[in-house]
Amino acid sequence: xxxxxxxxxxxxxxxxxxxxxxxxxxxxxxxxxxxxxxxxxxxxxxxxxxxxxxxxxxxxxxxxxxxxxxxxxxxxxxxxxxxxxxxxxxxxxxxxxxxxxxxxxxxxxxxxxxxxxxxxxxxxxxxxxxxxxxxxxxxxxxxxxxxxxxxxxxxxxxxxxxxxxxxxxxxxxxxxxxxxxxxxxxxxxxxxxxxxxxxxxxxxxxxxxxxxxxxx
Amino acid sequence: xxxxxxxxxxxxxxxxxxxxxxxxxxxxxxxxxxxxxxxxxxxxxxxxxxxxxxxxxxxxxxxxxxxxxxxxxxxxxxxxxxxxxxxxxxxxxxxxxxxxxxxxxxxxxxxxxxxxxxxxxxxxxxxxxxxxxxxxxxxxxxxxxxxxxxxxxxxxxxxxxxxxxxxxxxxxxxxxxxxxxxxxxxxxxxxxxxxxxxxxxxxxxxxxxxxxxxxx
DNA sequence: AGTATTTTGTGAAAAATTTCACATTTCATT
DNA sequence: AATGAAATGTGAAATTTTTCACAAAATACT
Ligand SMILES: NC(=O)c1ccc[n+]([C@@H]2O[C@H](COP(=O)([O-])OP(=O)(O)OC[C@H]3O[C@@H](n4cnc5c(N)ncnc54)[C@H](O)[C@@H]3O)[C@@H](O)[C@H]2O)c1
Ligand SMILES: NC(=O)c1ccc[n+]([C@@H]2O[C@H](COP(=O)([O-])OP(=O)(O)OC[C@H]3O[C@@H](n4cnc5c(N)ncnc54)[C@H](O)[C@@H]3O)[C@@H](O)[C@H]2O)c1
Numbered sequence: 001x002x003x004x005x006x007x008x009x010x011x012x013x014x015x016x017x018x019x020x021x022x023x024x025x026x027x028x029x030x031x032x033x034x035x036x037x038x039x040x041x042x043x044x045x046x047x048x049x050x051x052x053x054x055x056x057x058x059x060x061x062x063x064x065x066x067x068x069x070x071x072x073x074x075x076x077x078x079x080x081x082x083x084x085x086x087x088x089x090x091x092x093x094x095x096x097x098x099x100x101x102x103x104x105x106x107x108x109x110x111x112x113x114x115x116x117x118x119x120x121x122x123x124x125x126x127x128x129x130x131x132x133x134x135x136x137x138x139x140x141x142x143x144x145x146x147x148x149x150x151x152x153x154x155x156x157x158x159x160x161x162x163x164x165x166x167x168x169x170x171x172x173x174x175x176x177x178x179x180x181x182x183x184x185x186x187x188x189x190x191x192x193x194x195x196x197x198x199x200x201x202x203x204x205x206x207x208x209x210x211x212x213x214x215x216x
Numbered sequence: 217x218x219x220x221x222x223x224x225x226x227x228x229x230x231x232x233x234x235x236x237x238x239x240x241x242x243x244x245x246x247x248x249x250x251x252x253x254x255x256x257x258x259x260x261x262x263x264x265x266x267x268x269x270x271x272x273x274x275x276x277x278x279x280x281x282x283x284x285x286x287x288x289x290x291x292x293x294x295x296x297x298x299x300x301x302x303x304x305x306x307x308x309x310x311x312x313x314x315x316x317x318x319x320x321x322x323x324x325x326x327x328x329x330x331x332x333x334x335x336x337x338x339x340x341x342x343x344x345x346x347x348x349x350x351x352x353x354x355x356x357x358x359x360x361x362x363x364x365x366x367x368x369x370x371x372x373x374x375x376x377x378x379x380x381x382x383x384x385x386x387x388x389x390x391x392x393x394x395x396x397x398x399x400x401x402x403x404x405x406x407x408x409x410x411x412x413x414x415x416x417x418x419x420x421x422x423x424x425x426x427x428x429x430x431x432x
Numbered sequence: 433a434g435t436a437t438t439t440t441g442t443g444a445a446a447a448a449t450t451t452c453a454c455a456t457t458t459c460a461t462t
Numbered sequence: 463a464a465t466g467a468a469a470t471g472t473g474a475a476a477t478t479t480t481t482c483a484c485a486a487a488a489t490a491c492t
Contacts, residue, residue: 003449004411005447005449006449007411007415008407008411010405011403011410011411012391012407015389015407029468029469030470031469033256037391038391039450040452041452041469042363042450042451042452042471042472043449043450043454044453045469045470045472046449046450046451046471046472048470048471049470049472054470054471055469055470055471056457056458056459056469056470057456057457057458057459057469057470057471058458058459058460058467058468058470059457059458059459059468059470060468060469060470061470069453073414073415074410074414075416075417076410076413080409080413082409089308089309089312089313090309090313092305092309093305093306093308093309094405096305096404097305097306097405099389099406100409103406103410105406107408114473117421121487126468132411141346142416143409143413143416144411158424166416166419166420167412167413167415167416167419167489168412169405169409169412171410173231173315175228175253175254177490181270181419182419183412183415183416185408185411185412187403187405187408189310189313189385189403190315190316190319190321191224191227191228191231192385192401192403193296193316193321193359193385194227194290194292194319195220195223195224195401196228196290196359196384196385196399196401197225197290197292197296197359198223198289198290198291199383199399199487200291200358200359200382200399201291201400203382203397203398203399204382204492205381207397209444212327214276219478219479221479222479245438245439245440246439246440247439255480256480256481256482257439258441258442258480258481258482258483259439259479259480259481261439261440261442262441262442262479262480262481264440264441265440265441265442270440270441271439271440271441272439272440272487272488272489273438273439273440273441273486273487273488273489274437274438274439274487274488274489274490275438275440275487275488275489276439276440277440317433350441433491433492434483434491435490435491435492436490436492437488437490437491437492438482438487438488438489438490439486439487439488439489440485440486440487440488441484441485441487442476442483442484442485443482443483443484444481444482444483444484445480445481445482446479446481446482447478447479447480447481447482448477448478448479448480449476449477449478449479449490450475450476450477450478451474451475451476451477451487452473452474452475452476453472453473453474453475454471454472455470455471455472455475456469456470456471457468457469457471458467458468458469458470459466459467459468459469460465460466460467460468460486461464461465461466461467462463462464462465462466
């Protein structure tokens with residue numbers, strides 16, 4: 001029911017709603033949202049009913065109220081503080097990304113083992129890794145992004161969790177294990193590319209032989 | 217049946233197999249793979265049977281043969297050339313990532329609209345954006361990574377597809393539309409963080425009130 | 433060689449997710 | 463105020479995906 005895909009759809013509805021709002025719309029119907037994110041209108045209504053979101057028959061949903069409700073459900077009604085561990089290529093790209101802040105995600109600091117990466121006076125400071133535990137405790141940080149090499153990732157994750165981190169977004173190409181009470185989501189870009197390659201091949205086979213292949 | 221999740225699992229099995237192989241294993245059973253990627257053994261066997269992969273009863277699967285077969289299914293039995301459009305923070309992080317090449321994914325060049333990003337003599341060169349069409353045609357490139365600002369992304373995608381690109385991995389936070397015969401996968405990092413935030417909140421509610429909440 | 437044990441491969445069952453379909457409500461128009 | 467059209471909310475149906483469970487095969491052991 002309230003599975004990962006459903007939550008992802010809620011985020012997508014929200015993105016679509018912000019765009020519709022910017023376009024001047026005040027209310028929206030399930031088919032507008034369905035069209036925007038590429039699902040059936042009944043899916044939109046089912047998702048909403050799962051969270052007790054209701055609109056008005058014939059009147060649809062009020063955009064502002066809907067955005068507010070979705071933000072509340074998604075926990076985006078307050079600012080979330082995140083730290084980044086591993087300020088190499090990916091880590092520093094993320095640190096420089098300003099749009100997270102617009103979305104209520106504040107990157108408080110970076111941490112790295114390499115002194116060359118340290119920048120304690122920068123806009124978003126980068127501290128030595130041994131400062132991470134006290135930092136997490138002092139600032140009550142619950143979220144971390146891991147962008148260290150794969151061999152170090154599990155060890156870093158364990159350390160962060162022991163310091164109080166509850167949620168990790170991991171870019172190292174391994175599946176992080178974590179104990180009850182904490183959670184890790186893994187982003188594996190090579191896997192994403194591999195996946196894309198597979199579906200491009202399916203597509204090509206379909207062109208050559210439209211019958212023998214099935215849909216992607 | 218052969219849905220996206222199934223293909224993702226195949227990639228994961230492959231990763232696990234490489235690790236098991238490096239550890240000295242020669243054969244593997246469905247429960248080893250299941251344990252490694254966190255699914256049921258019957259899921260592993262079902263996935264394999266879907267692609268006509270078979271092992272030996274009581275003997276399991278031969279790791280080398282299995283890796284080879286998976287690579288073949290996933291289209292990883294040859295090197296794939298990729299270009300990157302938009303060599304800003306994310307784009308250049310990806311260009312500097314050496315492990316793609318180990319996995320048979322070769323980043324041939326980058327393209328950017330900003331002359332300050334151009335580097336025609338670099339290891340992986342960065343060319344002006346107007347060179348991208350001839351490059352795609354000349355080198356028969358089918359895959360592209362888009363890492364331009366969101367407002368430019370759809371336009372860039374259309375251009376790439378018209379030049380012959382079949383598969384796009386998109387980092388801009390919009391859902392790219394593309395015509396029949398081409399495919400785009402979207403990576404939305406803010407959505408991933410939002411999703412993580414939701415599940416961390418579910419976790420916290422569960423701690424406070426173990427009954428009223430359901431599993432993540 | 434024969435027996436016991438382990439593991440696959442796969443239909444069938446179960447579970448999860450999506451889609452349908454329609455009664456009900458609301459809004460617009462006359 | 464009455465009528466008609468449009469959109470929601472939701473059980474039920476359909477579809478998809480996962481898990482079960484067990485017969486058949488391969489290996490190990492005696
Ligand atoms: N760069 C990419 O495009 C890309 C793509 C896919 C996956 N990844 C993955 O993301 C991770 C980071 O990649 P990258 O390219 O940024 O690598 P990188 O080498 O540029 O950065 C890694 C950083 O982590 C730091 N580090 C190492 N061990 C540490 C520790 N124990 N504690 C704190 N910091 C530590 C290093 O000093 C370095 O600054 C890797 O796991 C990589 O496989 C990167
Ligand atoms: N940096 C991140 O951590 C991050 C995180 C999430 C999402 N993203 C998304 O990834 C994309 C890139 O982000 P970034 O931080 O690397 O931005 P950036 O501004 O650093 O880089 C964008 C690059 O694209 C180039 N560009 C702009 N228009 C172009 C065009 N028409 N053709 C070719 N090149 C063009 C720019 O010159 C620039 O070099 C954005 O859509 C952003 O929303 C980035």
